[in-house]
Amino acid sequence: MQPMDNAYKPHLVTVEAITDETPDVRTLRLTFKDPNVAHAFTFRAGQFAEYSSFGDGECVFCIASPPTRKGYVECSFKLAGRVTTALRDAEVGDTLGFRGPYGNSFPIETFVGHNLLFIGGGIGMAPVRSIFENCLDLRDQFKEITILNGARSVADLVYKQQVAEWERRPDLRCVCTVDPGGETPDWKGEIGFIPTVLEKMAPSADDTYAVLCGPPIMIKLTLQTLAKLGFPPERIYTTLENRMKCGFGKCGRCNVGPVYVCKDGPVFSAAQLATLPPDM
Amino acid sequence: MSQTPKMLKDLGALAGAIMASGVSVVAPSAGPGPSRFRRLASAEELAMPRVNTQLPPKEHLFPPTEPLLRFRYRGTDVELTDPPLPAEKLVLLGVRPCDAAGIALLDAVFLADPTDPFYAARRANATIVAVGCARADDDCFCTAVGLSPHSSYGSDLLLLPAEGGYLAEAVTDKGRQLVAAHASLFTDAASARAAAPPKLQRASLDGVDEQLQAAFADARWAAIAARCLGCACCASVCPTCHCFDIADEASARSGVRLRSWDACGLEMFTKHTSGHNPRPNQPARFRQRVMHKLSYSVASLGRPLCVGCGRCISHCPVGMDIHQAAAQFATSG
Numbered sequence: 001m002q003p004m005d006n007a008y009k010p011h012l013v014t015v016e017a018i019t020d021e022t023p024d025v026r027t028l029r030l031t032f033k034d035p036n037v038a039h040a041f042t043f044r045a046g047q048f049a050e051y052s053s054f055g056d057g058e059c060v061f062c063i064a065s066p067p068t069r070k071g072y073v074e075c076s077f078k079l080a081g082r083v084t085t086a087l088r089d090a091e092v093g094d095t096l097g098f099r100g101p102y103g104n105s106f107p108i109e110t111f112v113g114h115n116l117l118f119i120g121g122g123i124g125m126a127p128v129r130s131i132f133e134n135c136l137d138l139r140d141q142f143k144e145i146t147i148l149n150g151a152r153s154v155a156d157l158v159y160k161q162q163v164a165e166w167e168r169r170p171d172l173r174c175v176c177t178v179d180p181g182g183e184t185p186d187w188k189g190e191i192g193f194i195p196t197v198l199e200k201m202a203p204s205a206d207d208t209y210a211v212l213c214g215p216p217i218m219i220k221l222t223l224q225t226l227a228k229l230g231f232p233p234e235r236i237y238t239t240l241e242n243r244m245k246c247g248f249g250k251c252g253r254c255n256v257g258p259v260y261v262c263k264d265g266p267v268f269s270a271a272q273l274a275t276l277p278p279d280m
Numbered sequence: 281m282s283q284t285p286k287m288l289k290d291l292g293a294l295a296g297a298i299m300a301s302g303v304s305v306v307a308p309s310a311g312p313g314p315s316r317f318r319r320l321a322s323a324e325e326l327a328m329p330r331v332n333t334q335l336p337p338k339e340h341l342f343p344p345t346e347p348l349l350r351f352r353y354r355g356t357d358v359e360l361t362d363p364p365l366p367a368e369k370l371v372l373l374g375v376r377p378c379d380a381a382g383i384a385l386l387d388a389v390f391l392a393d394p395t396d397p398f399y400a401a402r403r404a405n406a407t408i409v410a411v412g413c414a415r416a417d418d419d420c421f422c423t424a425v426g427l428s429p430h431s432s433y434g435s436d437l438l439l440l441p442a443e444g445g446y447l448a449e450a451v452t453d454k455g456r457q458l459v460a461a462h463a464s465l466f467t468d469a470a471s472a473r474a475a476a477p478p479k480l481q482r483a484s485l486d487g488v489d490e491q492l493q494a495a496f497a498d499a500r501w502a503a504i505a506a507r508c509l510g511c512a513c514c515a516s517v518c519p520t521c522h523c524f525d526i527a528d529e530a531s532a533r534s535g536v537r538l539r540s541w542d543a544c545g546l547e548m549f550t551k552h553t554s555g556h557n558p559r560p561n562q563p564a565r566f567r568q569r570v571m572h573k574l575s576y577s578v579a580s581l582g583r584p585l586c587v588g589c590g591r592c593i594s595h596c597p598v599g600m601d602i603h604q605a606a607a608q609f610a611t612s613g
Contacts, residue, residue, distance in 0.1 A: 006362045007394040008348040008526070008537070054351040054358050055530035057537075080553035095358040216556060242558070243550050245526045245542075248394050252523030253542070253549060255572055256558075258579035277496045279558055279568070 007248065010052055010097030011037050015090050016072060021158040022151075025123055026088055027064065027076040030098060043067050045108065045131035046239055046267040049100025050247050051075055053086035060244045062127040062266070063101060068137035073098065076126040076158060102247040103266045106131040106211060106237055111142060117203050118147040119222060121194050121214025125149055125158050127239045127266075128213050133162075136172070145172040146203055150194040150214070153182030175201060194218055195225040205230035211237045223270055233270035240266045286459065287469035289445040291411070295373055296323035297462045304370040306340050308333045317372065328374050331417045332589060336379045336519035337372050341402045342386060344516075345540045348398070348526065352534040363536075365401040371458070373409045377431045377438070378422045378589040380410040382519025384434030388581050389522050407454045410435035411446065413478060419590030421482040421603045425574075427587055429477040440474035447474045482588075482603055488610040489578035492571055495609045504605050505566035507598045508545070514569065514592035514600065515543030520585050523549070544568045566600070574606050 013030035020026055032038035043063055052058040059081075065074035077084050090096055108131065116135060120128035128147075135142055147166065151157040157176060166174040177190035177197045190197045194214065210231055212222055219238055226236055242254035242261040254261035257276045268276075288294060295305045299320065309318045309325040314334035320326060347363040375383075383403075390399035413420075413429035422428060432438040437455035439446035448466055450456040459466050495501075515521040525542040528535055542549060545565050551557040559565050577585035586602065593601045 005395075006349065006397050008539075009360060009362060010349075012358055012360070052528075052537075054353070054537075055528050055532075055535045057528045058526060084553070094356050097358075097360075215554075241552070243552055245524065245539075249392065250389055250396055250522070250524070251526070251539075251542070252544065252572075255544075255568075255576065257571075258576045277571075279564070 008099070008246070010050065010058075010099040011041075013073075013096050013098045015092050015094045015096060018090075018092060019161070021076060021160070022156045024079040025076055025156075025158055026079070027074055028087065028090065028096075029065075029072050029074050030096065031072050032098070033095070038071065041073075043073070043101035044105030045134040046105035046127060047101035047103050048247070048266060049073070049075070049098055049102065050244075051077075051083075051087060052097035052099070053083060053090065054095075054097060056086035057083045058097070058099070058245070059083040059087070060247065062130065062239065064126040064129050066130050066133035066137060068134050076123060078123050099247060103262055104264070106267050108134060111135065111209050114142065115144040115204070115206075115208035116142055116146070117208055117210040118145075119150075119194060119198065119210065119212040119214070120148070121150050121212075121218040121222075122152065122156060123158065124212075124214030124218070126213075128211060129159060129162065131211055139171060143207070146175070146201075147172065148175045148177065148194065148198060148201065150177045150179075150197070150218075151182070152179045154178055154184045154187055156182070193221075195221040198222060198225050199228070202229065205232075205235075209235045209237070213239050223273075226270075233274060236270035237267055238270065238273065240268060242266075284468045284470055285472050286448040286466040287442065287445050287472050288439055288448050288466055290465075291328065291374065291439070291446065292323045292326050293465055294409075294462060295320060295326050297465060298371050298373070298458075299323065301461065302369075304368055305373050306337065306370050307373040317374075319370075326374065328411065331413065331415050331420070332376050332379070332591075334591070334595070335517060336382060336589065336591065337375055338379075338382065338386065338519050340370070340372060341383065341406060342390070342399055342522060345538055346398060347536045348539055349537040350534070351530075351537070353532075363398075365397060366405065367401070369405045371407045371409055375408055375410045375435070376413055376589070377410050377429060377433070377435065378420075378427060378587040379519045380408050380434035380438075381422075381427050381431065381587040382434070382589070383408060385520045385581070385583075385585055385587070386522055387434075407436045407458055408434060409437045409439065409455075409458070412438065412440040412474065414441045414475060416478040416480050417590055417594070418481065419593040420480055420588060421485075421590060422588035423480045424482050424485045424603060425584045425586050425588045426486070429480070430474065442469075442472050442474050447472050483607055483610070485574060485584070485603070485606055485610060488606050489575040489584070491609045492575040492606060496567070496571070498609070500608065501563045501567045504608070505563035505600070508562045508566045508600050509598055510545050510547060510562050510565065511597065512543035512545045513595050513597065514602070515545060516541065517591040517595045519587060519589055519591075520573070544572065566605075570602055570605055573602065
């Protein structure tokens with residue numbers, strides 16, 4: 001019988017680097033232990049994986065690094081439950097599990113030749129970062145690129161290292177905002193909720209694709225703002241976060257209407273979202 | 281290919297012959313607890329219920345808990361081992377047509393790419409011998425979801441009650457092989473006719489998938505599900521429910537990754553660690569159960585993910601009734 005193709009068996013990965021993004025959000029850079037897997041592994045921006053600490057269980061996060069940067073994958077997660085506590089416990093050199101990539105991805109080929117607007121709220125910046133940096137690595141294929149990165153407070157802004165880099169680049173517009181009351185005395189960015197700041201920025205909807213991710217309430221209100229700015233739902237993409245276990249359409253957990261978020265998503269256009277029951 | 285109809289006189293004789301050939305027989309039998317399918321130690325243990333067993337045969341293909349992976353820490357390294365694949369050859373004997381259809385629907389989920397290796401191994405080793413129903417319960421509604429007390433969907437060999445025994449219909453190669461292997465038990469019966477199937481009382485749910493879709497926001501869900509306890513009894517007796525959880529059990533050095541049955545009726549099923557729950561109350565969870573079975577799966581699998589066995593109705597401690605709930609939307613549009 002053996003060896004079998006066990007769809008539930010993760011690849012073993014080594015923690016190569018740890019970055020604390022905020023007091024409760026950490027990024028792990030992981031490399032595959034098996035050189036054959038490391039060589040063959042590919043993914044597309046927007047895809048996700050099941051990350052595991054053996055003995056504690058598995059947890060689903062998007063792959064936060066762009067597919068254009070080879071040799072490793074990164075995940076960013078907020079300290080919340082048993083598995084994220086265990087993943088936070090992992091030190092450089094420790095072994096973790098990685099199962100994936102799963103799900104569909106952002107249609108980057110469709111974005112080619114157009115303006116792009118990226119919007120991320122809190123930890124929702126993780127999937128946005130993957131497709132955003134993917135586009136930056138292929139910068140000459142796109143027209144204007146704008147990114148809006150928001151969080152509750154200055155301390156809660158993720159990817160500060162990358163943001164500093166993005167802010168220096170002349171070929172993109174990077175705006176950061178914090179919720180009112182979340183600013184510090186020396187804060188130089190915007191103060192306001194993402195939909196409000198977005199409305200003020202008033203990006204042109206002409207020839208522009210929008211990508212957004214964040215907490216459910218932020219997605220809901222930002223979709224309304226984008227509609228107000230004239231973005232047609234077919235040109236707005238977001239990625240859904242549902243509780244998942246298997247990652248490939250068996251365990252039933254992420255079923256919403258006729259779709260399974262794990263295999264039919266996690267990336268959906270606002271036009272597709274509008275056809276799903278309000279069950280997310 | 282037309283064949284001379286075959287008759288099987290005695291189900292127990294078939295069970296005995298299969299066991300004598302070294303293949304396990306899993307069939308309804310008397311025993312402690314709810315009536316269910318058990319591995320027979322002798323053919324005499326076979327005890328076909330009047331209508332159906334309390335539990336479906338699902339647990340023999342998709343056990344309530346099973347290991348997916350074993351792991352052992354070696355310093356900072358980890359060693360992974362696959363659990364052995366189930367290798368036991370067995371015949372599921374005395375399966376009612378609704379439950380056989382339930383297995384076909386589990387196949388549609390677990391054998392789709394990527395294949396679930398554990399289910400696939402059990403399924404490949406199993407032959408399904410269904411026995412058509414001579415009677416029906418008040419809660420039976422297979423005819424409402426496109427099946428019948430004599431349907432062959434999901435069976436390898438279908439035995440229909442007839443004068444003097446069962447009329448045998450080999451549906452698949454596995455079924456034909458089983459008949460060939462025990463040919464002496466199957467006699468030619470050119471003129472044999474199966475008894476008429478029992479008449480079921482419950483109304484058809486044909487077309488209800490679209491009506492349910494339109495009724496997602498209907499205010500009646502709150503009243504329909506007001507008494508639902510969220511105990512998930514319905515899912516544990518269902519021949520098609522297949523949702524599962526994955527969790528680790530471990531000591532400091534080694535452990536096992538297990539999957540266990542889970543259910544959309546349970547509050548934790550969709551609850552995010554953040555506390556956000558997409559289905560925050562019992563009506564939303566009961567609606568998901570009805571919708572997934574009778575509406576969404578018509579779009580995704582081509583037929584309802586419900587076989588009308590009626591167990592979720594018979595066993596519900598507070599009398600929730602999926603057929604009645606759906607039928608309400610079918611008639612009132």
